[in-house]
Amino acid sequence: MSVFFAALGGTILLASFAIGFGLLLTGIDRRVAARMQARVGPPLLQPFTDVRKLFAKQNIIPANAIPWLFNAMPIIALASSIAILLYLPFGSFAPVLGAFGDVILVLYLLIIPSLALVLGGFASGSPYATVGAQREMVSMIAYELPLAVTVISIAWRLHAAHVAEPFSMLTLMQTPVWDVVGPLGSTALLILLVVMAWVTPGELSKIPFDSPEAETELAGGILAEYSGRNLGLFALAQAVKTVAVAAFGIILLLPWNLSPFLGLTMVAAGIADLVFFALKVLFVVSISVTVVRMMMARFRITQVVGLYWLVLGGLGALAIFLLMADTSYVPGMI
Amino acid sequence: MTAKKVPYIVPVGPIHPALKEPVHIELTVSGEEVISADFTPGQTHRGIEWMGLSRNPVQIVHLTDRICGICGVTHSLAFARAVEQIADITVPERADYVRTIIAEFERIQSHLLWAGVAAHELGFDTLFYLAWRVREGAMDAIELISGNRVNYDIIQIGGVRRDITEDQFEPIRRCLANYKDLFGKLKMLFLEDAVINSRCKGAGRLSFEKAMAYSTVGPTARASGCTADLRADYPYAAYGDLNVKPVLPTVYSNDINGDTYDRIVVRIFEIAQSIEIIEECLANMPVGRILWEEKVAGILAACKKAKGEAVGLHEAPRGECLHYVAMDLAEIPIAWKVKASSYSNLHVWPLILKGAQLADIPIIVASIDPCLSCTDRVVVTDAAAGRTKIFTKEELTRLSYEKTRRLMQ
Amino acid sequence: MAKLPMFREILGQSVKKPVTNLFPTIRMPKSITRFFRSVTEGKAEIVPPVATPPVFRGKIVYDRTACNGCGLCLKVCPTHAIEQVAYPPMTVTVTDEKGNVTEKLKTEKRIRIYIASCVFCGQCSDICTKGAVAMGNEFLLATEDRFAEEQIAE
Secondary structure, eight states, X not given: XXXXXXXXXXXXXXXXXXXXXXXXXXXXHHHHHHHHTTOOOOOTTHHHHHHHHHHHSOOOOOTTSOHHHHHHHHHHHHHHHHHHHTTSOBTTBOOTTGGGOOHHHHHHHTHHHHHHHHHHHHHHTOHHHHHHHHHHHHHHHHHHHHHHHHHHHHHHHHHHTTOSSTTOHHHHHHSOGGGGOOHHHHHHHHXXXXXXXXXXXXXXTOTTSOTTTOHHHHTTGGGTTOOHHHHHHHHHHHHHHHHHHHHHHHXXXXXXOSHHHHTOOHHHHHHHHHHHHHHHHXXXXXXXXXXXXXXXXXXXXXXXXXXXXXXXXXXXXXXXXXXXHHHHHSOOOO | OOOSSSSEEEEEOSSOTTOSSOOEEEEEEETTEEEEEEEEOOSSOOOHHHHHTTSOHHHHHHHHTTTOSSOTTHHHHHHHHHHHHHHTOOOOHHHHHHHHHHHHHHHHXXXXXXXXXXXXXXXXXXXXXXXXXXXXXXXXXXXHHHSOSSOOOXXXXXXESSOOOHHHHHHHHHHHHHHHHHXXXXXXXXXXXXXXXXXXXXXXXXXXXHHHHXXXXXXXXXXXXXXXXXXXXXXXXXXXXXXXXXOOGGGTSSSOOOSHHHHHHHHHHHHHHHHHHHHHHHHTOOOSOSBSOXXXXXXXXXXXXXXXXXXXXXXXXXXXXEEEEEEESSSSOSEEEEEOHHHHHHTTXXXXXXXXXXXXXXXXXXXXXXXXXXXXXXXXXXXXXTEEEXXXXXXXXXHHHHHHHHHHO | OTTOTHHHHHHHHHTSOOOOOOOSOSSOOSOHHHHHHHHHTTSSOXXXXXXXXXXXXXXXXXXTTTOOOOOHHHHHOTTOOEEEEEEEEEEEEEEOTTOOEEEEEEEEEEEEEEGGGOOOOOHHXXXXXXXXXXXXXXXXXXXXXXXXXXXXXX
16 A cells, blocks of 8 residues: 555656646747747746646537547546656656566657557547648657667666666666766767657657647647647646656666765755756757757658668667677676 | 548648638648649639729729738839830839839848748748848838838839938948848758758759749749749849849759759849849939829829720739739729739649648748739629639630620620 | 758857847736736836838828818828818808908818728828828827727828
């Protein structure tokens, strides 16, 4: 029972933290983006206002839609986004459900919010949403390959270095993979960092990978028919997913904590690490989301697949070879 | 909405984020590929021609300013030229130069506006904001000369209403120098960007033969290799004194593909051409009057004595703009017909959209720079019966015959 | 990044000042109507809009005392926004050549301009021989009632 209550408390705490932090990130992203376009931009708390407004508005279900599927999907999207967080360590805080799942589970969980979007799109009964849902599926398949390559190669490298439980999220956070590799491995990890930097905007459906929503051609695509509370839930899910995806990338490739360097312990260490972690999330979002979406035009969906499979997939394969070469030259430390 | 089986029919418009003006495009789509496309104009008919037939030319010339929100001088210049031909009015040389300068500033701002819209259609909002920010320079220059940013109202029958004074030369030259500095940056941002290259090259290809067969005009035609430019072919205003050569995509690359990318090339380089034209006009500005007749009553008296019909042409930013006017010894013209440049270009849509990727539709649709408010003419709505009727070519021909017969009686 | 020239552009722009003119306020007020009310009361100030050029054509300023009701402006108004109005006849004393003083009924002709129909071409102010019509500087004319007092110049 105590595990259950701890999980419940942890979930509520994490969910409210992630929603607040995710919306704030969106606000910062919009503000920084505006500055890059020589605009002033909205207030930092605009996303909160937007969501509050959406929840106050009428929830329209199109006549062509399948109502129960259409209504269920926003909730599933939000719930699954929050579920991802339960398996992620934040700073020196261990994951709430760390004992019950590893990095492979997180990899699967990351798909579910997108899947909910796809089903919601198909359930909308609008050609725009249908085309958008098809595109979302294609881009999911596309970015899954480089993402899986990154995850597997890092875990495998830890395994090769005789680290116990290389697939556990906590291990990934506590044992930075950079510490176990030699120069060849570091090159490989740098390549993987580039790959992750491009996978992140794809997972979050941001320009240049926002073809499922593509405002100018599909008028919002998947979300074209959503309004009111349902759209608000999707906005919350997106905010949580932003935190989750950025955190996932950080745990894989930028996992250091601040407390060992400052010599902090106990509560102070936890808070310092959490703040540092949040700053890292902000950094990742600014680079992978804000800068990327400001400097590029939208890709066609065929180009998305080409980029993820051929270019980033190729880079991932190269990284695997480098890591393999690295293992045979430098025996794992620790 | 339409059936859920393949191929889908995706409606675009009349109201759609990719469209800045209402038009209805219906696309038959299989997966991401467009199998066929059709479009229905006539969603924004305002009956301006009809309004014109109860007004005198001095009133109409300012009505024409409102046909299009971007071409503030195009329609009024074409209309004024038609009336001037009928009434045998000679425009003073200085007025011709002022008209040319304003028309070229309009080309700069219109092309930059289009460039911004094109960037937005590609999902490149930063470039959109940048292009529109740069556009402000031309808007300020126009505002300085004419008083207002969008509706210049500078054309009068027989000249222009405002002169460019000596003290305005300096700010205009500064604006042009600023554009010259920015041109390299614009060229780099639009033409060297990898994503724009990959999205626009080969998209919406219009061959030279088809461009000629569909009678396209302006940058759309020039991007396909047609050397059609009224400023060079039938010089008017001050263009006769200038050496205007049509801009073809060959200014940037070696071959002409007639695709969306070439249309960007043509428009970007036409900005440079316009800067040169304005500079030359400023340097050789003749002195003298700016109006054939200062008093409006005099102009109207000349119109009263006019009899005949004429066609006024102007090379608008989007291509040839044509105004047909017929007058018969009265202040009010007996016929006025507008053929905006987009009207000639819209018809290539079904052709260039066929086989395109769904993602490329906005940029292909935008690539001909459609101006629909200018275009929409005939749609008959029967409010009582609740139906809309668009006349077919045969019906229109028959109606035209009947009208001609009535007029000849 | 040579293939993505916008990268350098956005980095440069992000440290520069935005170009937006923060009209009418820097921050969104809690209530817009209350804000404008306090502006009219002189309690708050609006950030001024971009200045208009010297030859700007804004809301028409009509001087009824200078007008002689000739109606030339009606002839050139593209939108028929101007109408001629006859003021109710009033008694005027007229002295003829012989010095006889008589009382006559006279109708005063003036014009009325519907700003909501005006397209701001400025032809009426160009043609007016008395200088009774001029193009002003005001351009904030949005309204819900096109026949409101400030939308009609007479």
